[in-house]
Amino acid sequence: MSGYEKPSRGWGFCALSPVLLSLLMAAPLGLLGEETRQVSLKVISNRLDFSQNLLHIRAVGTNSTLHYVWSSLGPPAVLLVATNTPNSTLSVNWSLLLSSDPDGGLMVLPEESIQFSSALVFTRLFEFDSTNMSDAASRPLGKSYPPYSLANFSWNNITDSLDPATLSATFRGHPIRDPTGAFTNGSLAFRVQAFSTSGRPAQPPRLLHSADTCQLEVALVGASPRGNRSLFGLEVATLGQGPGCPSMQEQHSIDDEYTPAVFQLDQLLWGSLPSGFMQWRPVAFSQKRGSRDSAMPCQSSPLHPTLAYLLPQSPIVRAFFKTQDHSCAFNLTFGASTGPGYWDQHYLSWSVLLGVGTPPVDALSPLVLGIMAVALGAPALMLLAGGLFLLLGRKRDSEYQSIN
Amino acid sequence: MEDEEEEARALLPGGSDEAGRETRAPPAASGALQALCDPSHLAHRLVVLLLMCFLGFGSYFCYDNPAALQIQVKRDMQVNTTKFMLLYAWYSWPNVVLCFFGGFLIDRVFGIRWGTIIFSCFVCIGQVVFALGGIFNAFWLMELGRFVFGIGGESLAVAQNTYAVSWFKGKELNLVFGLQLSMARIGSTVNMNLMGWLYSKVEASLGSAGHTTLGVTLMIGGITCILSLVCALALAYLDQRAERILHKEQGKTGEVIKLTDVKDFSLPLWLIFIICVCYYVAIFPFIGLVKVFFTEKFGFSSQAASAINSVVYVISAPMSPIFGLLVDKTGKNIIWVLCAVVTTLASHIMLAFTLWNPWIAMCLLGLSYSLLACALWPMVAFVVPEHQLGTAYGFMQSIQNLGLAVISIIAGMILDTRGYLFLEVFFIACVSLSLLSVVLLYMVNHAQGGNLNYSAKKREEMKLSHEE
Numbered sequence A: 001m002s003g004y005e006k007p008s009r010g011w012g013f014c015a016l017s018p019v020l021l022s023l024l025m026a027a028p029l030g031l032l033g034e035e036t037r038q039v040s041l042k043v044i045s046n047r048l049d050f051s052q053n054l055l056h057i058r059a060v061g062t063n064s065t066l067h068y069v070w071s072s073l074g075p076p077a078v079l080l081v082a083t084n085t086p087n088s089t090l091s092v093n094w095s096l097l098l099s100s101d102p103d104g105g106l107m108v109l110p111e112e113s114i115q116f117s118s119a120l121v122f123t124r125l126f127e128f129d130s131t132n133m134s135d136a137a138s139r140p141l142g143k144s145y146p147p148y149s150l151a152n153f154s155w156n157n158i159t160d161s162l163d164p165a166t167l168s169a170t171f172r173g174h175p176i177r178d179p180t181g182a183f184t185n186g187s188l189a190f191r192v193q194a195f196s197t198s199g200r201p202a203q204p205p206r207l208l209h210s211a212d213t214c215q216l217e218v219a220l221v222g223a224s225p226r227g228n229r230s231l232f233g234l235e236v237a238t239l240g241q242g243p244g245c246p247s248m249q250e251q252h253s254i255d256d257e258y259t260p261a262v263f264q265l266d267q268l269l270w271g272s273l274p275s276g277f278m279q280w281r282p283v284a285f286s287q288k289r290g291s292r293d294s295a296m297p298c299q300s301s302p303l304h305p306t307l308a309y310l311l312p313q314s315p316i317v318r319a320f321f322k323t324q325d326h327s328c329a330f331n332l333t334f335g336a337s338t339g340p341g342y343w344d345q346h347y348l349s350w351s352v353l354l355g356v357g358t359p360p361v362d363a364l365s366p367l368v369l370g371i372m373a374v375a376l377g378a379p380a381l382m383l384l385a386g387g388l389f390l391l392l393g394r395k396r397d398s399e400y401q402s403i404n
Numbered sequence B: 001m002e003d004e005e006e007e008a009r010a011l012l013p014g015g016s017d018e019a020g021r022e023t024r025a026p027p028a029a030s031g032a033l034q035a036l037c038d039p040s041h042l043a044h045r046l047v048v049l050l051l052m053c054f055l056g057f058g059s060y061f062c063y064d065n066p067a068a069l070q071i072q073v074k075r076d077m078q079v080n081t082t083k084f085m086l087l088y089a090w091y092s093w094p095n096v097v098l099c100f101f102g103g104f105l106i107d108r109v110f111g112i113r114w115g116t117i118i119f120s121c122f123v124c125i126g127q128v129v130f131a132l133g134g135i136f137n138a139f140w141l142m143e144l145g146r147f148v149f150g151i152g153g154e155s156l157a158v159a160q161n162t163y164a165v166s167w168f169k170g171k172e173l174n175l176v177f178g179l180q181l182s183m184a185r186i187g188s189t190v191n192m193n194l195m196g197w198l199y200s201k202v203e204a205s206l207g208s209a210g211h212t213t214l215g216v217t218l219m220i221g222g223i224t225c226i227l228s229l230v231c232a233l234a235l236a237y238l239d240q241r242a243e244r245i246l247h248k249e250q251g252k253t254g255e256v257i258k259l260t261d262v263k264d265f266s267l268p269l270w271l272i273f274i275i276c277v278c279y280y281v282a283i284f285p286f287i288g289l290v291k292v293f294f295t296e297k298f299g300f301s302s303q304a305a306s307a308i309n310s311v312v313y314v315i316s317a318p319m320s321p322i323f324g325l326l327v328d329k330t331g332k333n334i335i336w337v338l339c340a341v342v343t344t345l346a347s348h349i350m351l352a353f354t355l356w357n358p359w360i361a362m363c364l365l366g367l368s369y370s371l372l373a374c375a376l377w378p379m380v381a382f383v384v385p386e387h388q389l390g391t392a393y394g395f396m397q398s399i400q401n402l403g404l405a406v407i408s409i410i411a412g413m414i415l416d417t418r419g420y421l422f423l424e425v426f427f428i429a430c431v432s433l434s435l436l437s438v439v440l441l442y443m444v445n446h447a448q449g450g451n452l453n454y455s456a457k458k459r460e461e462m463k464l465s466h467e468e
Helices: A012-029 A315-320 A366-403 B002-011 B017-021 B027-037 B042-063 B070-076 B081-135 B139-168 B173-206 B211-221 B223-246 B259-264 B267-280 B284-289 B291-297 B302-309 B311-330 B333-353 B358-376 B379-383 B386-448 B456-467
Strands: A038-045 A053-060 A065-071 A077-083 A089-092 A106-109 A114-129 A144-149 A153-155 A168-175 A187-194 A213-221 A230-239 A247-252 A264-269 A275-280 A283-285 A295-300 A304-307 A326-334 A347-357
Touching: A038 A168, A053 A089, A053 A187, A065 A187, A065 A315, A077 A106, A077 A315, A077 A347, A106 A315, A114 A275, A114 A315, A114 A326, A326 A347, A366 B386, B027 B042, B042 B081, B042 B139, B042 B173, B042 B223, B070 B081, B070 B211, B070 B291, B081 B139, B081 B211, B081 B223, B081 B284, B081 B386, B139 B173, B139 B223, B173 B211, B173 B302, B173 B311, B211 B223, B259 B386, B267 B333, B267 B358, B267 B379, B267 B386, B284 B291, B284 B386, B291 B302, B291 B386, B302 B311, B302 B358, B311 B333, B311 B358, B311 B456, B333 B358, B333 B379, B333 B386, B379 B386
Parallel strands: none
Antiparallel strands: A038 A053, A053 A065, A065 A077, A077 A114, A089 A106, A114 A144, A114 A230, A153 A168, A168 A187, A187 A213, A213 A347, A230 A326, A247 A264, A264 A275, A275 A347, A283 A295, A283 A347, A295 A326, A304 A326
16 A cells, blocks of 8 residues: 555544544444454456446454445446444346346345445536636536436446556446537546555545545546536435435645645535545546645535436445435536646546445644644753743842852 | 815815816916925925825825736636736846835935936836736746836835825824725725726726736726826926925935844844744735635625725724824723734734624724824834834835735635645734744833833833933
8 A cells, every 4th residue: 555644643632632532432332433444345247248337445453344235337426334243245137237226236234234325416517617617616607518327428347447556446437429529628537545544645635534434536538528618517416314315524634734725624424423424525637646636626515305307327226225215415516617627638637535334524633733742842941941041040139149 | 185175175274176187277376376386385295295196196096006907817818717827926036126216216316306206107108018928928028017116115105195294294104004095905905996897897898808807997997007107207307496495405215235234133123024024924825815815705796806805905994093093192002902813813813713804804894904103103103213224114115015925826826726725824823923922022122121112101201210
């Protein structure tokens, strides 16, 4: 795992609290807060058609297993399943999964060990024209072009991009029918990466990950925009729980050390903690080497309930969740009318962390704490020494005087 | 300045508004006109004061143009923060050397009048080149412009002070210095709040944002430099006229710089230098970079961020004379410096580690910055013999500029790679080093029985006993 920073455990109160918190909460659920996990990536192919396959990430801890099932059947989608046994398994029945009623085509066994499950579906790619937008924050956005439905994309064979060393794989797709030729030299990529321990990647936005999470990087590369200053957006759908939708949180922090000038962390939580979560910094990058010069704001709309049949359907979601009465969706918009944008280099990337349990919490880095300790400690010591020096000096003066 | 004019008019017998504004006054106001034209009269000196104040306005207005247009410069010129901060570094580089020669050039080479005009020209040309860099989309040209601007800027301040001494010595000198300083701060404040608005107006009339818009905006900002040049010309004329009528000598800085004096500098003086450098590097580069910090961390609008960025200068304008008086009356310079440095440290810590409203921290910063200037700079005079004073001040300004140039670049790099929190921690470390030096200075001064921390009363007594 070269290129990754070691976790900063044992430094300061901030670093400890999430670990402690998750340990405390792990007791009843028995599936959370594992320090390290045995992570395996496996491609499950349809024996009849090798172009149809699923990516199964299985993260085994001492007394729990997390399953992430990524699929490009229909729109790109992921299932998150957490079980309280290290022995749970995924079973796929391809003929059932591909049928019109896929119910039961995909199961995690034993079923009673399932503690949490949910799904995300990436349904559409939006494109807007930003030329006549007066302000970045103004809504509605400028003229919008017809969206690309990701269900009508054709995707590469995931087996080729599987990298067991970095525990990553990439789904790369382009529209099946592309009359304008926008995607002739371009593609939309979903890079999935799992982690066996906690740490932080070297590439911005440098989200802190743990063994309970995996990271998704969505990258739009080389596609010709339909306007001079096109903004892109992504529609994300998830399952509602009961009548409501998962909650969206915006956390403000003082710490921007890992993503310069971004002081906000957005989270989507599927229920009261600990449960599933989605966590991202509201920033996207217009260059491969993401830096502050290429940082674009990323705005997210509130979650709104929507009827499931209005959205493109993912077979794995329908197969796993037998009854799927309503979905919730939200939109992400990358960039603003001014500043860096997709138009610079025809590149856009955005990263998000998916996981189960307590979301990772950033702590002040050891370097910051160290500098602060020295910067405040040294003058304080000096003042103390100075005070003593004065007191003693005065005392000696008075002694001399008494002798005189 | 309005008040000054009012006052002047009130002093004039039968003074009227026209007298102040029109050159051809009606016969009824001829007395007032006479007063205005008589170099020995107060009214005439007030006109000169007005010109002196506006002499520095242009250079202070344009110095912080990059800070006011940080987002626009970085976007339109497509530069990162490190390169952006080079605009400040290039201003400081020439002054590392020129601080020693500004006084010499004015006294021996150009004379005060030509010196002022020449330095004003440098400021104007520098700003124009800076703006052309924007219009032609050439960042190196912008850097060159800032370099030329820097050659004029600091030396112009020396010339301004020389004029003040020459016209007001033994009269209202301290007040005049205070007013000049206030005017400088007003120039910075107006810049911070005006340039963003000006840019949006230019953008609206040109139809789009871009390097041309930036260049045109900066060119319009350069009008203030032309104004300053006009003031320099007017002052030169009035000064020459006064010399003819009153047989007044041409003003001299009286600075004698002997670089060999440096080896005689005492430990307290070196500590004062360290305090100065470490303190100012946590102020000026900070102000140059902090606008985006307010919009991103605290969610301020661009306008509000400009306003809060200028609050340090706004507070400094009225508080500098007040603190000056306070320090004069009480003495105890080291304690005041200590207070100022600790307050600055506290406000940086607030900005870094809390989400409290930044107005609190910035107001504290404004207060401490004004207090430090009033307490620190006069200390040099206590630890240096009078004949070395010029060298000591020149050296202090020189290393301050060196510090600013280097730290500006480092601050930009830190911001690009590590973000604002780390940048603030870096500034905290700088201020902390400054604080360490203050405490050391206190101890050294105490051990050597120095006079830095005497109260004003004790200083008076010492002076009297010395005279006896």
